Amino acid sequence: MTAAQVRRLAVLAAIWIALLLAPYWMVPLGGYTALATRVLVLGLAAMSVNFLLGFTGVLSFGHAAYFGLGAYGAGLTLKYLAPSTPLSLLLGMLLGGVAGAILGALIVRRRGVYFAMVTIAFGQVFYYIAFQWSSLTGGDDGLRGFSRQPLDFGFLRVDILANANNFYYFVLVCFALAVGVMGFILRSPFGRTMIAIRENERRARFLGIPVELHIWIAFTLSCFFMGLAGALYALVNNFADPRGLHYSQSGDFVMMAVMGGMRSFWGPLLGASVFVILQDYLSSVTINWMSFVGMLFVLVVLFFPRGLLGFVRGRGRA
Amino acid sequence: MTQLLLFNITNGLIIGAFYVLMALGLSLILNLSNVINFAHGGFLVIGGYIAYTVTPYLGFWGALLVAPPLTAVIGLAVERVLIRPLYGRDPLYSLLLTFGLAFIIEDGTRFIWGAQGKPVTIPTFLAQPLSYEFFFITGYRVFMVTLVVIAVALLFVLLRYTRLGIRIRAGTLDLETVAALGINIRMLRSLNFAVGIFLAGLSGVLAAGQLGLEPTMGTGLLMPSFIAIIVGGVGSLTGTLLGGLAIGVASGMTAVFFPAASEAIMYVLMAVVLLVRPRGLLGEEGMMT
Numbered sequence: 001m002t003a004a005q006v007r008r009l010a011v012l013a014a015i016w017i018a019l020l021l022a023p024y025w026m027v028p029l030g031g032y033t034a035l036a037t038r039v040l041v042l043g044l045a046a047m048s049v050n051f052l053l054g055f056t057g058v059l060s061f062g063h064a065a066y067f068g069l070g071a072y073g074a075g076l077t078l079k080y081l082a083p084s085t086p087l088s089l090l091l092g093m094l095l096g097g098v099a100g101a102i103l104g105a106l107i108v109r110r111r112g113v114y115f116a117m118v119t120i121a122f123g124q125v126f127y128y129i130a131f132q133w134s135s136l137t138g139g140d141d142g143l144r145g146f147s148r149q150p151l152d153f154g155f156l157r158v159d160i161l162a163n164a165n166n167f168y169y170f171v172l173v174c175f176a177l178a179v180g181v182m183g184f185i186l187r188s189p190f191g192r193t194m195i196a197i198r199e200n201e202r203r204a205r206f207l208g209i210p211v212e213l214h215i216w217i218a219f220t221l222s223c224f225f226m227g228l229a230g231a232l233y234a235l236v237n238n239f240a241d242p243r244g245l246h247y248s249q250s251g252d253f254v255m256m257a258v259m260g261g262m263r264s265f266w267g268p269l270l271g272a273s274v275f276v277i278l279q280d281y282l283s284s285v286t287i288n289w290m291s292f293v294g295m296l297f298v299l300v301v302l303f304f305p306r307g308l309l310g311f312v313r314g315r316g317r318a
Numbered sequence: 319m320t321q322l323l324l325f326n327i328t329n330g331l332i333i334g335a336f337y338v339l340m341a342l343g344l345s346l347i348l349n350l351s352n353v354i355n356f357a358h359g360g361f362l363v364i365g366g367y368i369a370y371t372v373t374p375y376l377g378f379w380g381a382l383l384v385a386p387p388l389t390a391v392i393g394l395a396v397e398r399v400l401i402r403p404l405y406g407r408d409p410l411y412s413l414l415l416t417f418g419l420a421f422i423i424e425d426g427t428r429f430i431w432g433a434q435g436k437p438v439t440i441p442t443f444l445a446q447p448l449s450y451e452f453f454f455i456t457g458y459r460v461f462m463v464t465l466v467v468i469a470v471a472l473l474f475v476l477l478r479y480t481r482l483g484i485r486i487r488a489g490t491l492d493l494e495t496v497a498a499l500g501i502n503i504r505m506l507r508s509l510n511f512a513v514g515i516f517l518a519g520l521s522g523v524l525a526a527g528q529l530g531l532e533p534t535m536g537t538g539l540l541m542p543s544f545i546a547i548i549v550g551g552v553g554s555l556t557g558t559l560l561g562g563l564a565i566g567v568a569s570g571m572t573a574v575f576f577p578a579a580s581e582a583i584m585y586v587l588m589a590v591v592l593l594v595r596p597r598g599l600l601g602e603e604g605m606m607t
Contacts, residue, residue, distance in 0.1 A: 116409070122585065122589075248417075251414070254410070293427060297421070300414075
């Protein structure tokens with residue numbers, strides 16, 4: 001093994017150990033387990049956005065829509081269909097992914113800023129649906145009246161409702177599965193093609209790669225991951241909020257990805273943890289937290305455009 | 319029924335006029351600088367609140383004269399300090415920056431002027447309906463639409479006949495060549511940005527008189543402006559004009575038959591346009607890709 005490989009393994013091990021032990025080191029540091037769960041879920045969302053943004057080079061600014069659809073899908077399943085946590089996750093993920101597949105087909109021919117504009121505008125459709133269709137979705141108040149259900153393996157029942165640690169580990173398992181699949185895709189020939197498109201779309205096209213098809217598949221996949229993250233988020237809060245579909249939420253996700261470092265796989269998770277913890281802290285100390293979050297956007301764009309990881313790596317190389 | 323329909327079409331046209339004013343500014347900035355200005359709604363709010371602040375001293379007419387240029391000056395400063403370093407970088411960054419800026423502006427207005435809505439007094443003779451049969455056509459609405467028409471006409475004259483306008487249009491097509499001809503494109507972009515923000519400020523004053531003021535009002539008007547640009551076709555200001563009116567009237571008419579869908583109809587319209595004519599009504603081939 002080369003030194004670089006050893007270092008990568010060490011980093012990977014450090015990340016997973018930190019995640020595995022999070023409930024035990026976050027609480028003494030002044031956090032709480034639910035905060036760790038939220039970091040994990042929003043981190044998954046930011047990584048899904050980055051799957052598209054950082055690895056295909058396509059800027060979607062409307063991904064909150066698929067996140068929110070996942071949340072509503074899970075919530076509606078639990079409320080009206082069946083009291084089953086796995087089923088709600090599955091259906092939430094499907095709802096987000098299928099909606100992404102359909103809209104993606106309309107969007108993939110656009111590029112750059114226009115892609116961003118069209119994704120924002122289409123994302124807002126679901127916001128208005130959730131907002132207006134109050135009989136089903138609860139409208140402005142959000143969807144309430146459901147809660148995550150104990151996991152039933154036949155021989156073992158795990159209570160994830162009352163026990164925050166159990167729920168954290170359940171989310172961690174889902175997160176690990178999703179992230180594993182994501183990493184696998186990125187390492188496959190398909191993932192390499194995505195990166196080729198990011199690096200030079202025209203050359204990829206000359207090589208005979210069907211660029212639109214690849215972008216569409218990447219878009220759809222990232223919407224599936226987004227749907228899963230949204231479904232998990234509904235379980236975290238036992239609540240689905242129309243503001244989770246709004247484009248300002250999409251902006252937060254893109255920000256997490258950029259702040260962490262969008263060229264790296266784990267960057268968005270780092271960005272999400274900084275963002276979530278900062279927001280949690282700011283909203284507890286000042287009512288003007290929006291200004292601070294806004295300033296964070298401005299500062300990151302002006303001074304850390306390559307994100308925290310990009311900054312650290314740039315330092316190391318120089 | 320006819321009156322109801324007429325009422326809503328008028329409403330649609332008036333709200334469409336707002337969208338047009340907003341969207342034209344956005345479109346100007348987008349075409350020349352490749353920046354999606356998320357803070358455009360914020361500048362509208364700034365324009366409105368400046369008008370609110372100066373009305374007690376200068377009256378409504380004074381506010382109408384003073385607020386848009388002041389907003390443009392603020393816009394100029396923002397462009398100079400925050401946005402100029404981002405030209406030539408991935409459009410992602412200007413998008414995120416203006417997105418954060420929109421947060422700051424919304425929170426800032428709430429901090430300075432309070433979260434409660436503020437009314438802006440308009441001259442009494444403008445507040446009267448013109449006739450009893452068509453009670454909804456107040457003098458203010460006629461005045462507003464007239465002003466929007468004048469502003470749009472002036473903008474097109476500026477772009478068609480003045481040196482600045484010709485340079486802006488040339489820069490939209492090929493900025494590199496314009497720069498090579500010895501034109502200061504930094505200055506060009508700044509002025510162009512200021513013109514766009516001026517329009518946002520103007521719509522802010524007009525909106526303040528019609529709807530009253532709230533710190534969040536800008537966000538609500540931003541999305542329709544995006545749709546107006548996409549429907550009309552990116553790169554074409556005439557297209558943006560048509561797009562704004564089209565979605566205004568479409569949502570006005572939908573409000574008659576199915577009020578809950580009056581927002582959704584804009585998105586439906588956009589989806590149809592993207593399916594049938596991906597470059598938008600008057601967009602140039604290749605501009606959207």
